[in-house]
Amino acid sequence: KVVEGEALRKKMHNTILELKGNIRVFCRVRPLLLDDGVENETKTISFPTTIEAVGRGIEVIQHGQSHPFMFDKVFTPQSSQEEVFVEISQLVQSALDGYKVCIFAYGQTGSGKTHTMMGTPGSYDDKGLIPRSLEQIFEARQKLKEQGWKYEMQVSMLEIYNEMIRDLLSSNKSCSADSGNRQQYAIKHDPSGNTHVSDLTIVDVRSSKEVVFLLNRAAQSRSVGKTQMNEQSSRSHFVFTLRISGVNETMEQHVHGVLNLIDLAGSERLSKSGSTGDRLKETQAINKSLSSLSDVIFALAKKEEHVPFRNSKLTYLLQPCLGGDSKTLMVVNVSPSPSSVNESLCSLRFAARVNACEISIPRHQTSMRYLEPRLSYG
Numbered sequence: 001k002v003v004e005g006e007a008l009r010k011k012m013h014n015t016i017l018e019l020k021g022n023i024r025v026f027c028r029v030r031p032l033l034l035d036d037g038v039e040n041e042t043k044t045i046s047f048p049t050t051i052e053a054v055g056r057g058i059e060v061i062q063h064g065q066s067h068p069f070m071f072d073k074v075f076t077p078q079s080s081q082e083e084v085f086v087e088i089s090q091l092v093q094s095a096l097d098g099y100k101v102c103i104f105a106y107g108q109t110g111s112g113k114t115h116t117m118m119g120t121p122g123s124y125d126d127k128g129l130i131p132r133s134l135e136q137i138f139e140a141r142q143k144l145k146e147q148g149w150k151y152e153m154q155v156s157m158l159e160i161y162n163e164m165i166r167d168l169l170s171s172n173k174s175c176s177a178d179s180g181n182r183q184q185y186a187i188k189h190d191p192s193g194n195t196h197v198s199d200l201t202i203v204d205v206r207s208s209k210e211v212v213f214l215l216n217r218a219a220q221s222r223s224v225g226k227t228q229m230n231e232q233s234s235r236s237h238f239v240f241t242l243r244i245s246g247v248n249e250t251m252e253q254h255v256h257g258v259l260n261l262i263d264l265a266g267s268e269r270l271s272k273s274g275s276t277g278d279r280l281k282e283t284q285a286i287n288k289s290l291s292s293l294s295d296v297i298f299a300l301a302k303k304e305e306h307v308p309f310r311n312s313k314l315t316y317l318l319q320p321c322l323g324g325d326s327k328t329l330m331v332v333n334v335s336p337s338p339s340s341v342n343e344s345l346c347s348l349r350f351a352a353r354v355n356a357c358e359i360s361i362p363r364h365q366t367s368m369r370y371l372e373p374r375l376s377y378g
Ligand code: ADP
Pocket: 029, 030, 031, 033, 077, 107, 108, 109, 110, 111, 112, 113, 114, 115, 116, 234, 333
């Protein structure tokens, strides 16, 4: 039967995932835009078509020299939002099965991170990963209800700017630095692996529409900061968190999943000599947190005893969702513009470092329910 075949395919897919470990790296090259300037016709990025590299390989030409890379998946400028989401929907689904999931968008400013995550508001085809994930989750929740599952969902949205947390759903716009004697937005982890950020607004949500409404509110809150704080949105990390808890009383099962969707600060290297004062501080904070992120993923992969989670707010905040049997996806966004070739190479090298490490999931930690998905997505 078709349904059984599909289930078997999913099961095999999950088994493969298990054997491969739980870090995936995708690369996405955005189309050339008018703003990129078309005067330079030299092609700096190409996609190899050999059997083993098709859909996975990317080649950058710099000063006449070729730099090839391989990732779990490479999306070309022709890839639609839908095509990208198809490759990610399983991962999103696993948050409903009780997994902790992190999806990061990495790349220089203008490479397509926000387009990949959010898309263009109002345009159906251009919807990004976040709205698509929410629709899938709430649709699945409805179907799982028929099987006796009751889910509660909560969202929070914050940004990390200069190593300070800002609550994007709060009506009070202050940063943690402004607080008095008591530390606001302090990050705490409890032994059961939950993260608490003091004073952070957490909202119970019942539909994807409600969350999209909150996303728009958060976007507005970010743009207010933008004029005040020197293009803050490209200089800060945006962290969207959906906490999912499910109970099935007849089956006596509980699941607690987390879906973190992160639009990272622009990875471009600003010239140190040119930046002073606040700009320099900003640059240092971004460099520190992005390198901490790759250090953490690297240390986890090498199963090092000490994982430097505490070196940045971002890694400390996400600590419970990065180790153990959690799942991580890094989407590296790249601009095809010849003037961006140096930055593109830097991004791909960062991704290659992350990609080189794979963590294998200890078998006893793998939930059987994940191996036999209750729902099929195709
Ligand atoms: P970032 O968030 O990395 O700074 P954006 O997502 O804002 O970059 O993208 C920069 C510009 O490129 C925007 O105008 C966006 O609409 C456009 N863009 C990015 N990716 C795509 C894509 N895959 N298809 C069409 N336009 C894109």
